[in-house]
Amino acid sequence: xxxxxxxxxxxxxxxxxxxxxxxxxxxxxxxxxxxxxxxxxxxxxxxxxxxxxxxxxxxxxxxxxxxxxxxxxxxxxxxxxxxxxxxxxxxxxxxxxxxxxxxxxxxxxxxxxxxxxxxxxxxxxxxxxxxxxxxxxxxxxxxxxxxxxxxxxxxxxxxxxxxxxxxxxxxxxxxxxxxxxxxxxxxxxxxxxxxxxxx
Amino acid sequence: xxxxxxxxxxxxxxxxxxxxxxxxxxxxxxxxxxxxxxxxxxxxxxxxxxxxxxxxxxxxxxxxxxxxxxxxxxxxxxxxxxxxxxxxxxxxxxxxxxxxxxxxxxxxxxxxxxxxxxxxxxxxxxxxxxxxxxxxxxxxxxxxxxxxxxxxxxxxxxxxxxxxxxxxxxxxxxxxxxxxxxxxxxxxxxxxxxxxxxx
Numbered sequence: 001x002x003x004x005x006x007x008x009x010x011x012x013x014x015x016x017x018x019x020x021x022x023x024x025x026x027x028x029x030x031x032x033x034x035x036x037x038x039x040x041x042x043x044x045x046x047x048x049x050x051x052x053x054x055x056x057x058x059x060x061x062x063x064x065x066x067x068x069x070x071x072x073x074x075x076x077x078x079x080x081x082x083x084x085x086x087x088x089x090x091x092x093x094x095x096x097x098x099x100x101x102x103x104x105x106x107x108x109x110x111x112x113x114x115x116x117x118x119x120x121x122x123x124x125x126x127x128x129x130x131x132x133x134x135x136x137x138x139x140x141x142x143x144x145x146x147x148x149x150x151x152x153x154x155x156x157x158x159x160x161x162x163x164x165x166x167x168x169x170x171x172x173x174x175x176x177x178x179x180x181x182x183x184x185x186x187x188x189x190x191x192x193x194x195x196x197x198x199x
Numbered sequence: 200x201x202x203x204x205x206x207x208x209x210x211x212x213x214x215x216x217x218x219x220x221x222x223x224x225x226x227x228x229x230x231x232x233x234x235x236x237x238x239x240x241x242x243x244x245x246x247x248x249x250x251x252x253x254x255x256x257x258x259x260x261x262x263x264x265x266x267x268x269x270x271x272x273x274x275x276x277x278x279x280x281x282x283x284x285x286x287x288x289x290x291x292x293x294x295x296x297x298x299x300x301x302x303x304x305x306x307x308x309x310x311x312x313x314x315x316x317x318x319x320x321x322x323x324x325x326x327x328x329x330x331x332x333x334x335x336x337x338x339x340x341x342x343x344x345x346x347x348x349x350x351x352x353x354x355x356x357x358x359x360x361x362x363x364x365x366x367x368x369x370x371x372x373x374x375x376x377x378x379x380x381x382x383x384x385x386x387x388x389x390x391x392x393x394x395x396x397x398x
Contacts, residue, residue: 031320032320033316033317033319033320033321034234035233035234035317036320110319113316113371114316116371116374116375117232117233117312117313117316117371117374118232118234119375120232120309120374120375121230121231121232121235122232126375126376129375130375130376133375158384158385158388161381161385162365162385162388162389162392164368165365165368165369165371165372165385166361166364166365166368167368168367168368168371168372169363169364169365169366169367169368169369169371170364170368172312172315172316172364172367172368172371173364173367175315175316175319176315176318176319176325176328176329176332177325177329182360185357186357186360186361186364189357189361190361193361193392193396197392
């Protein structure tokens with residue numbers, strides 16, 4: 001039986017508050033950057049009092065560690081949808097490059113980069129990021145290995161990691177306002193080279 | 200005539216204080232990251248009082264803008280030395296990839312990434328970074344165009360920017376503690392592909 005509207009259980013309310021705080025954290029990371037993101041700002045955007053927020057996360061560090069997972073879950077879901085749409089065989093390669101570019105250059109990826117750079121000098125945050133980031137990469141790689149099955153897996157894996165790292169570099173270029181036309185040309189060139197390497 | 204030791208002019212003392220502050224800024228960016236770098240910490244490391252520091256830089260923003268230039272001057276000098284050592288012709292390509300990797304992955308590059316990511320949400324810092332970063336890239340590209348003169352310049356330019364963006368991505372991977380063996384393998388693979396693209 002459906003619950004009457006507005007009649008949420010305590011567990012549902014808790015979950016909703018938690019999600020609101022995590023979504024607000026991502027918004028803050030994208031708009032303000034890690035350095036200027038504060039518990040106060042996150043609470044204001046989420047419409048949650050500081051006291052209520054502390055029932056979920058003791059401090060900024062705890063909130064950030066949870067945001068890493070929240071963010072990666074969202075990125076995985078988006079990537080899984082795009083992976084479903086890839087053609088099969090080596091024709092998938094240019095499409096996979098476009099897909100990885102979308103995955104590594106969007107708003108969620110920008111929030112990840114903020115956390116990632118902060119994690120370099122923050123061991124607790126780094127410990128939270130490494131396993132989930134690795135799982136994201138592995139998930140995408142496993143799926144692509146299944147799609148581009150004509151190539152020796154080591155070849156596909158090498159092309160995959162070259163692509164991911166190039167996309168990360170291009171995303172940084174985009175963040176600082178490098179010329180979009182040059183990025184587009186480099187993406188096209190890389191699709192051509194990657195396809196050629198697979199032939 | 201040589202000046203007696205310890206007898207510095209006021210201009211020399213000013214310059215020395217300024218350099219000490221800028222070097223301390225780079226150290227802080229590398230060790231603490233942008234978010235935790237404060238004027239107080241920089242002054243303590245430089246052995247300069249806050250009052251004296253403010254004769255040079257009114258606030259963190261001014262200091263950071265000057266640090267960008269200081270950092271880029273150092274990176275340019277290091278790159279210019281490595282460029283002098285490159286062989287000529289297409290054989291320069293694998294050596295140039297190694298050189299760009301060193302240039303984009305060292306301590307100074309780490310400090311640049313900190314400033315760069317902070318600049319995404321800080322228009323004044325971005326305005327300070329863009330021209331000097333562009334000048335660094337242009338300088339390296341012009342020199343490499345002179346060294347790899349057999350190729351059409353557009354080919355060399357495309358390979359150069361692909362390399363730079365891949366190195367930026369790999370440097371981020373290194374910062375978060377990605378596996379060094381995989382990075383090494385990807386670098387070797389890229390040297391092979393880049394050389395092949397030039398043949």
